[in-house]
Amino acid sequence: MPRRGLVAGPEFEHFQRRYFTPAEVAQHNQPEDLWVSYLGRVYDLTPLAQEYKGNLLLKPILEVAGQDISHWFDPKTKDIRKHIDPLTGCLRYCTPRGRFVHVPPLLPRSDWANDFGKPWWQRSCYEVGRLSARTRTIRIINTLTSQEHTLEVGVLESMWEILHRYLPYNAHAASYTWKYEGKNLNMDHTLEENGIRDEEEEFDYLNMDGTLHTPAILLYFNDDLTEL
Numbered sequence: 001m002p003r004r005g006l007v008a009g010p011e012f013e014h015f016q017r018r019y020f021t022p023a024e025v026a027q028h029n030q031p032e033d034l035w036v037s038y039l040g041r042v043y044d045l046t047p048l049a050q051e052y053k054g055n056l057l058l059k060p061i062l063e064v065a066g067q068d069i070s071h072w073f074d075p076k077t078k079d080i081r082k083h084i085d086p087l088t089g090c091l092r093y094c095t096p097r098g099r100f101v102h103v104p105p106l107l108p109r110s111d112w113a114n115d116f117g118k119p120w121w122q123r124s125c126y127e128v129g130r131l132s133a134r135t136r137t138i139r140i141i142n143t144l145t146s147q148e149h150t151l152e153v154g155v156l157e158s159m160w161e162i163l164h165r166y167l168p169y170n171a172h173a174a175s176y177t178w179k180y181e182g183k184n185l186n187m188d189h190t191l192e193e194n195g196i197r198d199e200e201e202e203f204d205y206l207n208m209d210g211t212l213h214t215p216a217i218l219l220y221f222n223d224d225l226t227e228l
Contacts, residue, residue, distance in 0.1 A: 015164055019132045019154040022068065029066030036061075037068045039078060040133070043126040052101050060097035068131070073121070080121065132156065136198045138191065139216040140166055142176070150214065155198060159187040176219035185217070 020042045028035035034049045035042060045061065052058045074081050081094040085106065093103050102119035105112050120126065132154030141148045149169050153162050159178060166173050178185045185194045192198065196215050 015160075016129075017161055017164060018129055019157050019161065020129050021132045021135050021152055021154060023135075023152060025068070025131070026066040031062055031065070034062070034065045035128070036064060036066070037131045038070045038073055038121070039075060040070075040131050041127055042129050042131050044128045045120065045126055048101065048120050048126065055101070057099060057101045057103075060095065060100040063097060078122075134198075136191070136200065137214050138162070138196070139214050140169075140219065141216055142170060142219045144176075144219070144221040148216075153191070155192065156190060158190060159185050159194065162191075163187065170219075173219070175222050177222060179218045179220060180215065191215075 020037075022037070025035050025037050025042055028044070028046075031049045031053070032046065034045045036045060037043070049058060049061070072080055080103070082091050083094045084090070085092040088106070092106065093099075095103055099105065102116060102121075104114065134155045135152050136155055137150060137152055139148055139150050147169070149166065151162065151165055153165060157165075163173050163178070170176075178187065180194060180196055183195070196217075199213070
């Protein structure tokens with residue numbers, strides 16, 4: 001495990017998050033900052049939007065910026081859904097919002113160039129991480145300053161990834177010992193693996209407001225100051 005000063009853990013300068021919540025994807029909804037998700041993955045299509053800026057074929061993609069577009073795809077082939085065109089009887093991509101970038105025209109056209117290589121939905125270079133299918137809310141309390149923050153996190157995120165989310169509120173977060181109910185947390189494990197159960201379904205079953213009982217993780221300051 002790499003070490004920063006006295007604190008063991010990953011180097012956050014080069015740390016790559018694995019999961020993003022739907023709420024995070026929804027924040028990237030502008031042409032100059034355009035994310036979408038599909039088939040459980042999150043993609044940054046900003047370079048594509050810049051490359052085809054002003055092109056009408058970009059309009060259907062701009063309309064779904066920040067959204068999940070899994071319904072555009074066949075989960076088996078991971079390709080855009082297809083259908084039999086009633087006019088030509090040929091197998092065509094299904095594009096209810098209109099033809100978009102890298103989808104061939106219905107009929108042959110002299111201005112159609114197919115020299116772009118792989119279509120954008122098959123390019124791994126746009127992928128930034130996975131979409132959190134399930135999220136939960138936790139409270140993080142700094143016992144040194146008594147500051148409290150509420151975070152929405154993915155259920156499969158490790159404690160290191162949650163710490164990374166918390167850094168904007170406390171740049172020295174890795175200089176604290178993270179505890180739940182008096183026990184040190186294993187930062188390589190998820191919340192559930194650390195014994196912090198997600199009881200949302202139980203609260204729903206009992207018709208109780210789950211927000212009234214959000215698990216609290218307590219941070220205890222160590223000796224060193226590690227700036228991340």
